[in-house]
Every structure is written in structure tokens, then in C-alpha cells.
Amino acid sequence: MNIKSILYIISVIILALLNFGCDKGLSPIDESQGGGSVTKGISGTIHFINWPPESTLVDLRLVAFKNYPPGDIVAEVMQGNAQFTETLKPYFSDSLSYTLVLTSGAWSSIQYIVVAQQFGPNIQADWKMVGVYYSPGDSTKPGSINLPSDGIVNGINIKVNFLNPPSAP
Amino acid sequence: MRMFYFILVIVLSLNIFCFAQTERSDGISGVVKSVDGNQLLPGVNVILKQTVIGTITNQSGEFIISRLTPGQYTVVFTLIGYKKSEVVVDVNEGETKTLEVILQSAPVQTEPVVITASRREQSLQEAPASISLIHSEELSARNANTIDRVLQYVPGVNITRGQVNVRGSTGYSYGVGTRVLLLLDGMPFLSGDTEEIIWESIPTIAIDRIEVVKGAGSALYGSSALGGVINVITKPVMEEPETYVKVYGGTYSTPSYSKWEWSDKARTLSGLSASRLQKFGDLSLGVAVSRTLDDGFKRNDYWKRWNGWSRVGYTISPYQSVLVSFNFMDQRRGNFLYWKDLDHALEPKDDQLGQGVHSVRWNLTAGYNHFLSNELYYTIRASWYRSDWNDNVPSIKYPEGSSSISDNILFETQVNYQLSDYQYLTGGLLGSFNRVDALKIFGIHNARGGAAYIQDEIKLLSSLSTTIGVRLDLQKMEDAKTVNKLNPKLGIVYNPFATLTVRASAGSGFRAPSVAETFTNTDAGGLTILPNPNLKPERSWSYEIGGTYIPLSEIEINASGFVNDFQDLIEPTFGLDGNVHFQNITSAQISGIEGTVGFFLFDRIWNSKISYTYIYPEDRTKHDILKYRPRKLFYISTEIAPEPFRLGIDYRYLSRVEQIDQEFVYLGIVPDGDQRVPISVVDLHASLNWQFAGLPLITRMNINNLFQYYYVDMIGNMGSIRNYVFTLESKF
Numbered sequence: 001m002n003i004k005s006i007l008y009i010i011s012v013i014i015l016a017l018l019n020f021g022c023d024k025g026l027s028p029i030d031e032s033q034g035g036g037s038v039t040k041g042i043s044g045t046i047h048f049i050n051w052p053p054e055s056t057l058v059d060l061r062l063v064a065f066k067n068y069p070p071g072d073i074v075a076e077v078m079q080g081n082a083q084f085t086e087t088l089k090p091y092f093s094d095s096l097s098y099t100l101v102l103t104s105g106a107w108s109s110i111q112y113i114v115v116a117q118q119f120g121p122n123i124q125a126d127w128k129m130v131g132v133y134y135s136p137g138d139s140t141k142p143g144s145i146n147l148p149s150d151g152i153v154n155g156i157n158i159k160v161n162f163l164n165p166p167s168a169p
Numbered sequence: 170m171r172m173f174y175f176i177l178v179i180v181l182s183l184n185i186f187c188f189a190q191t192e193r194s195d196g197i198s199g200v201v202k203s204v205d206g207n208q209l210l211p212g213v214n215v216i217l218k219q220t221v222i223g224t225i226t227n228q229s230g231e232f233i234i235s236r237l238t239p240g241q242y243t244v245v246f247t248l249i250g251y252k253k254s255e256v257v258v259d260v261n262e263g264e265t266k267t268l269e270v271i272l273q274s275a276p277v278q279t280e281p282v283v284i285t286a287s288r289r290e291q292s293l294q295e296a297p298a299s300i301s302l303i304h305s306e307e308l309s310a311r312n313a314n315t316i317d318r319v320l321q322y323v324p325g326v327n328i329t330r331g332q333v334n335v336r337g338s339t340g341y342s343y344g345v346g347t348r349v350l351l352l353l354d355g356m357p358f359l360s361g362d363t364e365e366i367i368w369e370s371i372p373t374i375a376i377d378r379i380e381v382v383k384g385a386g387s388a389l390y391g392s393s394a395l396g397g398v399i400n401v402i403t404k405p406v407m408e409e410p411e412t413y414v415k416v417y418g419g420t421y422s423t424p425s426y427s428k429w430e431w432s433d434k435a436r437t438l439s440g441l442s443a444s445r446l447q448k449f450g451d452l453s454l455g456v457a458v459s460r461t462l463d464d465g466f467k468r469n470d471y472w473k474r475w476n477g478w479s480r481v482g483y484t485i486s487p488y489q490s491v492l493v494s495f496n497f498m499d500q501r502r503g504n505f506l507y508w509k510d511l512d513h514a515l516e517p518k519d520d521q522l523g524q525g526v527h528s529v530r531w532n533l534t535a536g537y538n539h540f541l542s543n544e545l546y547y548t549i550r551a552s553w554y555r556s557d558w559n560d561n562v563p564s565i566k567y568p569e570g571s572s573s574i575s576d577n578i579l580f581e582t583q584v585n586y587q588l589s590d591y592q593y594l595t596g597g598l599l600g601s602f603n604r605v606d607a608l609k610i611f612g613i614h615n616a617r618g619g620a621a622y623i624q625d626e627i628k629l630l631s632s633l634s635t636t637i638g639v640r641l642d643l644q645k646m647e648d649a650k651t652v653n654k655l656n657p658k659l660g661i662v663y664n665p666f667a668t669l670t671v672r673a674s675a676g677s678g679f680r681a682p683s684v685a686e687t688f689t690n691t692d693a694g695g696l697t698i699l700p701n702p703n704l705k706p707e708r709s710w711s712y713e714i715g716g717t718y719i720p721l722s723e724i725e726i727n728a729s730g731f732v733n734d735f736q737d738l739i740e741p742t743f744g745l746d747g748n749v750h751f752q753n754i755t756s757a758q759i760s761g762i763e764g765t766v767g768f769f770l771f772d773r774i775w776n777s778k779i780s781y782t783y784i785y786p787e788d789r790t791k792h793d794i795l796k797y798r799p800r801k802l803f804y805i806s807t808e809i810a811p812e813p814f815r816l817g818i819d820y821r822y823l824s825r826v827e828q829i830d831q832e833f834v835y836l837g838i839v840p841d842g843d844q845r846v847p848i849s850v851v852d853l854h855a856s857l858n859w860q861f862a863g864l865p866l867i868t869r870m871n872i873n874n875l876f877q878y879y880y881v882d883m884i885g886n887m888g889s890i891r892n893y894v895f896t897l898e899s900k901f
Contacts, residue, residue, distance in 0.1 A: 023878065024425065024877065026514070026881065027425075028429065077835045078836065080835060083835075083837075085837075121565060122697060122748060
């Protein structure tokens with residue numbers, strides 16, 4: 001092996017290292033999307049009455065579905081046809097604000113929005129709907145939303161009466 | 170800290186006893202030089218053939234073997250890069266024979282000796298499997314507190330959040346059950362409850378070398394050796410006393426993004442270690458202690474750890490010895506399960522703050538070696554591994570947290586018999602007992618097992634040898650049916666030329682389900698995990714063909730192709746009842762190729778290794794790619810070491826993991842959990858040996874993740890960010 005070959009190897013290693021140094025890998029959402037990214041989602045306020053005992057409040061989330069009528073909540077979420085918010089807290093509030101940024105797959109519309117309560121330890125089976133979004137002025141059928149290409153749709157408000165949950169579709 | 174100084178004083182005070190010893194003069198001493206320029210050779214292995222006695226030459230190339238029974242001995246000298254030399258010496262009563270041994274450079278690199286592939290010493294070239302070696306110097310150079318830090322540069326090996334993969338074997342099994350078996354001085358070293366490798370328990374300061382054998386190894390080692398075997402071999406005690414002290418301190422960089430900053434304080438890491446190895450006549454003693462602290466670059470991801478190790482050996486005669494060793498770990502660490510979200514990538518969810526685990530683990534091993542004749546020797550060994558941990562991570566049933574105490578007790582006897590120059594037999598019997606007391610999470614359970622194995626190595630021609638072996642394992646967990654597994658192996662090694670070795674092997678492996686997989690009964694993170702006492706063992710078959718070619722003394726090329734078939738892989742799965750059970754659900758095949766090129770230039774002043782592994786990890790049940798397996802691994806390590814300087818760079822690239830547990834993302838358990846990138850990390854190490862100034866001191870500098878590359882090594886878990894570590898090390 002002559003000195004030229006060695007210098008060549010060194011040059012390749014240095015160039016490779018400089019190249020590796022350019023990529024920073026993961027970054028926070030804003031930086032990774034360059035500040036000009038598409039953000040789709042909904043936001044609004046949920047009004048609660050007649051809260052149940054805390055022992056039955058294992059979890060409480062807003063769920064948006066792509067299709068109506070939906071299948072089982074967890075199955076739809078795991079197939080990417082629905083998306084959760086974080087747990088809606090604190091419990092026993094009169095109202096809570098939420099924002100749901102839709103990230104799992106392509107969303108052009110939301111056909112069904114519910115508030116779902118996990119009442120037992122079984123994450124797959126122990127869920128029930130306690131509130132549904134209706135379009136303003138029409139409480140006969142669940143409301144759907146056509147999403148703009150970019151931006152959060154505001155004013156998606158829902159009433160939850162734990163003693164009078166909506167019937168399942 | 171006072172405790173540390175107390176132990177340090179004890180360690181150093183062994184020096185004083187040294188002077189109180191009266192040495193018997195019968196023995197062999199000498200100096201080993203190279204034929205080229207009479208250069209003194211340190212690190213030469215000096216072994217009395219067919220005895221339990223051996224040593225290594227010091228920095229001046231000198232060695233002493235004392236207290237020998239009068240008689241004739243064959244002294245074997247081996248060193249990488251030199252031809253093996255044997256000298257026959259007659260030792261008379263009251264006499265020390267002095268030798269001057271000249272080693273000749275080998276035109277072909279002499280292979281180092283390994284013991285894991287065949288449960289006996291053999292040269293790497295003779296071994297019928299792909300083996301990688303890591304020497305203690307590599308651990309020191311990288312300031313590795315745990316050996317996974319250096320394993321991540323072994324060709325074909327990667328670490329996924331502390332779980333080791335050999336050619337994609339394990340993936341990520343949530344800390345319950347490894348598909349790579351860890352041995353400590355040849356004895357299995359897995360915790361009794363989860364059957365998992367606890368890297369922190371391994372006494373890093375006491376390590377001499379690590380051997381990584383790739384492919385199924387159950388025909389010799391039993392359960393868990395589906396993907397490979399890692400054998401950690403601790404340091405022998407030499408004639409010349411040795412004291413070692415290491416102090417290090419460092420800090421993590423501030424994250425590049427303000428959103429990720431969570432602390433105003435510098436996040437530091439530090440440690441103190443000391444060891445003393447010394448012989449007192451026929452008695453050898455070793456003791457080591459270390460205290461290491463790490464604030465963690467992630468919130469609530471700190472750890473504080475004590476490690477201790479001791480060894481007592483006694484040479485009954487040149488043909489018999491006993492050895493007892495003990496190691497201990499006490500660790501407190503925070504609990505960081507997953508990040509809050511990508512915008513808070515270095516912070517856990519709020520409910521994890523304040524959660525932590527306290528673990529105490531110790532291991533006691535005793536062994537007896539006896540050479541009955543030049544051809545026959547046997548070993549009897551026993552070990553007891555206690556693992557005791559408790560946490561304050563709440564479940565619905567036990568809001569105060571969980572705890573577990575497990576005892577893993579093993580007995581083993583092995584016989585090695587050289588029938589002729591062409592045939593070598595190895596056989597053994599084993600027994601095991603495992604008890605787990607973990608009422609709040611696994612329950613209280615007992616398991617016991619037994620095994621018998623035999624292996625025959627036959628040299629068919631001077632250039633062709635075969636290895637045939639089989640092992641029968643019986644395991645019984647309480648009232649369950651006894652599981653029996655027969656694991657055969659076949660290996661062929663062909664050396665058509667001195668510069669070329671071709672090997673082929675086939676072998677089966679199995680892994681018995683751990684107590685944790687069988688009996689876990691808890692809820693965590695919104696999931697309820699229930700027991701499944703009907704779990705079957707996982708099974709595997711490994712096939713490999715490969716070779717080593719050394720065209721020049723400066724270049725070594727290794728290449729291999731492999732296929733590993735797995736059946737009944739155990740995975741946590743949602744059942745029809747909506748709860749999680751561990752189930753035998755997956756059949757898989759992982760096939761691939763691996764190539765390594767080593768360069769040893771300018772009289773081995775500049776050494777480099779480049780490796781590439783491609784695997785195709787196919788989930789044959791789902792007809793998809795297996796989870797948590799990067800397909801491409803590309804590693805470069807290069808080091809320039811003109812004495813007294815040493816400068817090294819390690820680079821590792823792992824392609825983006827294609828499949829993860831998507832449920833965690835969809836169910837919102839790990840927000841932004843699908844965010845992942847390839848891993849592309851550069852580590853740098855530099856050192857200066859002050860021996861040129863008459864000081865027994867080495868100063869080291871490590872910069873890990875030099876370019877501050879951000880990646881996850883598991884969903885929602887950021888890999889280590891850049892950190893700087895400065896080390897002072899002294900051996901005298």
C-alpha cells in the first residue's frame with residue numbers, strides 16, 4: 001500500500017465525517033418542518049355535566065374518525081382511521097379546551113367526532129362514547145368536517161352529559 | 170464517597186502484604202523479545218502446557234512463574250503478529266530457570282486464542298463460527314462503564330435500548346428475555362426473573378476480554394443462545410502485582426434546540442475505580458471497586474452505581490486450582506419510559522417524574538480445575554446470581570410499586586479429553602435452579618433444569634477439521650410439563666492455504682420462556698398484561714458459510730453469509746379479551762451477509778476496521794419486516810497510535826428501523842412515537858501515555874456523538890447526545 005492510497009483513504013474518511021456532521025437527525029416539530037409545514041386539525045371546547053365517580057375515569061379522550069359509522073374505537077385508531085387527543089384533564093371541570101393535530105395518514109375530512117371514556121382497565125374493550133359533535137343547529141345526526149389543506153378548524157364544541165350519553169351508531 | 174476511599178485504602182494496602190511474603194524460588198522467569206531489533210515484547214501470553222498455570226509479560230517483556238513443583242514443563246509463548254514458540258524446561262528444587270525467548274514475526278497474523286466457540290482454548294482460525302474479540306484496552310479507550318458501549322461497534326451487533334442484537338436476533342423484547350446469551354467467565358449470567366442481560370452488573374474494571382460468537386449456540390450453552398453468545402472473561406492474576414486507578418469526569422452538551430432544554434444546570438457524569446491484583450505464593454487475590462454517577466441528559470434518567478468485584482484463587486498444584494469470585498452492584502436510577510413528545514424529547518411524561526428503581530445484584534462463582542493427565546482435564550463450577558429490585562412505578566393494584574427477588578443457581582461439570590492429535594472430546598453435565606419471589610408483578614415461582622452435552626472435534630486432514638456436537642436440555646417450571654430440547658451442531662473448518670480459512674456451520678438454538686413472560690400480571694401505561702402459562706420455548710436454526718483471507722500481513726478480510734430461521738418467537742400481543750399476553754406467534758427468517766476488512770498499517774501504528782452487515786429480517790407470520798431490526802449496519806473504527814499518543818474515531822450507521830410497535834403511536838401512548846431516523850454517530854477518543862516522562866499515567870479524552878446527531882434508539886427514547894469525558898488512569 002503506497003502513500004497515495006493511504007492519503008486517499010484519509011481523504012475519504014474526512015469527507016465522510018464532514019458529511020455526517022451536516023445531518024442533525026431528529027429535531028422538534030417546528031424545526032423539522034421548516035416553520036412552513038402543513039398542520040391540519042380541529043380545536044374547540046368540551047362542556048361537561050354530571051361527572052361520574054373518579055374510579056370509572058381511567059381515561060377520557062376526544063376521538064376523530066375518518067369514516068362513519070366507525071368500527072371499534074381502538075381498532076380504528078390502530079388502523080390509522082381515527083386519532084386520539086391526549087387525556088382530557090383535569091377531570092370534574094365544567095369545560096376543557098382541546099386541540100387535535102391530525103398526523104396519522106392523510107385526512108381530507110372528519111366524519112365523526114366523539115368524546116370517549118375508558119371506564120375499566122381493559123384498553124381495548126372498556127370504552128364508551130359520552131359525547132358526540134353535532135353540526136350547529138342539527139342535533140339529529142353527527143356532524144362532519146371538511147378539512148382545509150392547511151390549518152386548524154376552530155369552534156368544534158361538544159357537550160357531554162355523563163348521565164345521558166349518545167347512542168352508538 | 171467516604172466508603173469509596175475506605176475501599177481504596179483496603180485495595181492499596183494489599184501492597185503492604187506483598188512485602189511480607191517469602192517467595193519460593195522454584196520456577197521459571199525470563200524475558201521475551203522480538204527477533205527484529207530485539208524489541209522487548211509486553212503482553213505475551215506465557216502458559217505452561219497442560220497445567221493451570223500461566224502469566225503475561227509486563228511492559229518490559231519480563232515474566233515470572235514461581236512456586237513450581239520440580240519437573241519438566243513445556244512453556245508456550247503466544248502473541249498476535251508473532252509465531253508461537255514452545256520451550257521445554259526442567260525445573261529442579263530450589264532453582265529458578267531464566268529464559269530469553271525470541272519470537273519471530275509471523276508473515277500471516279497469528280490468531281488470538283478463544284475459548285467460547287468450543288468450550289476450550291483454540292486459535293480463532295480453528296473455531297467453526299464467526300467470532301469477534303474485544304480487549305480490555307478497547308473498553309478503557311472508550312471509557313465504557315458498561316460493555317454495551319463497545320459491543321455496538323462489533324460487526325453485525327447493535328444495541329436497542331440496552332438489548333443486544335446479533336444479526337438482528339433480538340429486536341426489542343421490552344426487557345424480558347434475550348435471544349443472545351451472556352456468559353461471565355463461561356457461566357450464564359442472566360437475571361432469574363426476566364432472563365435478561367443486566368449490563369450494569371458486569372464488573373467492567375475486571376474484564377480481560379470479551380468474545381462474541383455469532384449464530385445459534387445452544388448445542389453448547391443451552392437456553393437463550395438463539396442469536397449468539399457473548400462471553401465476558403475476567404482478568405487473570407499475574408505474578409507481578411498490579412494496581413489500577415481510574416478517575417473520570419465529563420458533561421453532556423446543551424441540546425441544539427431550545428425546546429429540548431429542560432435544565433439550567435450542566436448534566437455531568439463522573440466515576441472513580443480502583444483495582445488490585447496480587448499473588449501471595451499459591452494464593453491469588455483480586456479486588457476492584459467503582460463508583461459511577463450520571464445525571465443523565467434526559468430528565469429523570471439519572472443513575473448512581475456501586476460496583477464491586479473480588480476473586481480468590483489457589484493453585485493446589487501445577488495441575489489443580491480453585492477459584493472463587495464475587496461481584497456486586499447497587500444501583501439507583503430514574504425511570505424514563507418514553508418522551509413527552511418530540512417537542513419535549515428529553516423529558517418523560519409528567520407521571521414518570523419521581524419514579525425510580527433501586528436494584529442490588531450479586532453473583533458468587535466457585536470453580537475447580539484439574540488436569541488428570543496431559544490429555545484429560547475436568548472443571549467443576551457453581552454460580553449463584555441474586556437479583557433484587559424494587560421500584561415506585563404504580564399499577565392499579567399496587568400503587569406503591571413493584572419488587573422482585575430472584576435467585577439463579579447453576580452447577581456444571583465439564584470434561585475435556587484429547588483422544589489423539591486428531592480428535593478432541595468435550596462433554597459436560599449441568600443443573601439449574603431458579604426461584605423468583607415477585608408477588609406484585611410475576612408471582613412466586615420455581616423452575617429447575619438439567620442438561621448434558623458432548624462435542625467431538627476431528628481433524629480429518631491437516632487442513633480440514635469438523636466439529637459435531639449435541640446437547641439435551643430439560644427444563645421444568647412448577648407443574649408445567651417438562652420441556653426437553655435437543656440441539657445439534659455441525660461445523661467444518663478448511664484451511665487450504667495459510668492465508669485462507671473457510672468455515673461452514675449449522676446449529677440449532679432455543680430459548681425457554683422467562684418467568685416474566687410466563688407470569689407477568691400487572692397493568693402499565695393503560696395496558697393490562699396477563700400471564701400465559703402455556704408459552705412454548707422459542708426455537709432457531711442457524712446456517713453460516715464464511716471465511717477469512719489475509720492477503721498481506723496488513724490486511725485481513727472476513728466475509729460470511731447466514732440464514733437464521735426462528736419458530737415460535739414470543740411477543741407481547743393484544744388478545745381477544747383486549748389484554749396483553751406474551752404469545753408464541755411469530756415465525757421469522759433473518760438472512761444476510763457480513764463483510765469486515767481490517768487494515769494494520771505502519772507496523773500496526775494505524776489500525777482500522779470497516780464492517781458492513783445487511784440483513785433481511787422477514788416476519789413470515791405477517792409477511793412483513795420484523796420490528797426493531799435495522800437492515801444495514803455500517804461501522805468504521807480507525808485508530809492511530811504512535812506512542813505515546815493514541816487517537817481513534819468510531820463511526821456507526823444503522824439504517825432507519827422500518828417496523829415498530831405502531832399500536833403505541835396510534836393509541837397515543839407515545840406521542841410522536843413514529844419519529845425516527847437512521848443512526849449516524851461519530852465518537853472520538855484520544856489519549857496520552859505519560860510513561861515517557863516516567864509517570865505511570867494515561868490521560869484520556871472522549872467526545873461521544875461528536876456531531877450532536879439526534880436519533881431514537883427505541884420509540885420515544887433519544888440516544889445519547891454529545892458528551893465530553895476526561896479520564897486519568899494509572900496502572901502500577
